[in-house]
Amino acid sequence: MGQIAWTNEMKDALTKAAAEKKPILLDFFSPA
Amino acid sequence: MDAVTYPDDKVIDFINSNLIPLRVKSDMPLAKEFNITWTPTLITLDQQGKEHYRSVGFLSPAELIPSLLLGMAKVYFDTGVLDQCLGTLEKIVSGHPKSKAAPEAVFLRGVAGYKNTHDPKPLKAAYEKLQADYPGSEWADRAQPYRLL
Numbered sequence: 008m009g010q011i012a013w014t015n016e017m018k019d020a021l022t023k024a025a026a027e028k029k030p031i032l033l034d035f036f037s038p039a
Numbered sequence: 040m041d042a043v044t045y046p047d048d049k050v051i052d053f054i055n056s057n058l059i060p061l062r063v064k065s066d067m068p069l070a071k072e073f074n075i076t077w078t079p080t081l082i083t084l085d086q087q088g089k090e091h092y093r094s095v096g097f098l099s100p101a102e103l104i105p106s107l108l109l110g111m112a113k114v115y116f117d118t119g120v121l122d123q124c125l126g127t128l129e130k131i132v133s134g135h136p137k138s139k140a141a142p143e144a145v146f147l148r149g150v151a152g153y154k155n156t157h158d159p160k161p162l163k164a165a166y167e168k169l170q171a172d173y174p175g176s177e178w179a180d181r182a183q184p185y186r187l188l
Contacts, residue, residue: 011045011054013062017069017088020061024086030114031084032058032107035065035075036040 040079040097047100057111058083083110091117105135109144116147121155142176145169149185159188 013034014020020031044050054060063069065078073082073090083092092110108131115124128151131144149165152158166185173179 009048009051009055011051011060013060015062017061017063020059020084021086021088023059024084027059028086029057029059030086030091030111031088032054032060032110033073033082033084034040034060034062035070035073035078035080035082036062037078038064038066 044098044100044103050100050103053104053107058107081106081110083107083114085114085118101135102138102140105131105138105140105144108135109140109147112144112147112151116151121151124151125155136172142169142173142178145173146178146182149182159185163188 014023020033023029024031065075065080073080077095079097080093080095081098082090084090091113094106094110098106108127112124112127112131115121115127125148128144128148131138131140132148135141145165145168149162152161152164155161162182162185166179166182166188169176169179169182
């Protein structure tokens with residue numbers, strides 16, 4: 008089974024979003 | 040979300056195929072920029088990082104996917120990519136008709152259809168579908184003026 012390919016940096020997400028022409032899903036979560 | 044929704048195979052496939060997933064702890068500075076007061080908060084951003092949709096609280100796998108589709112549709116709507124908006128909304132209406140996102144998707148499909156064609160028929164069709172399929176929803180109420188078209 009795979010997993011979600013999360014990135015943790017907004018800069019990386021913006022770069023990928025522009026390259027892949029996709030929206031960004033930003034998930035704010037509480038540290039365990 | 041970590042125990043139930045994110046391990047779901049359909050969720051994994053959907054997110055990895057359609058979105059750039061970014062995960063940030065709620066005690067990081069970015070959380071303040073986005074006025075985060077509760078978790079989980081899921082926000083859909085466009086390619087420039089501008090917010091178009093957010094949901095707060097747990098979502099099951101069956102509800103998360105249509106909620107994410109609605110967020111994507113709002114990005115396309117707000118940025119004027121109406122064909123892609125309509126296609127994304129159709130996936131909610133046809134593929135997830137019992138989801139909580141469906142009534143809003145029907146409403147937005149009517150609005151996007153009108154904006155795309157300048158023909159009021161999609162607005163009237165949205166009103167009629169909301170009355171028929173989602174009569175108790177807030178979106179049925181919001182579409183009331185379109186009955187006169």
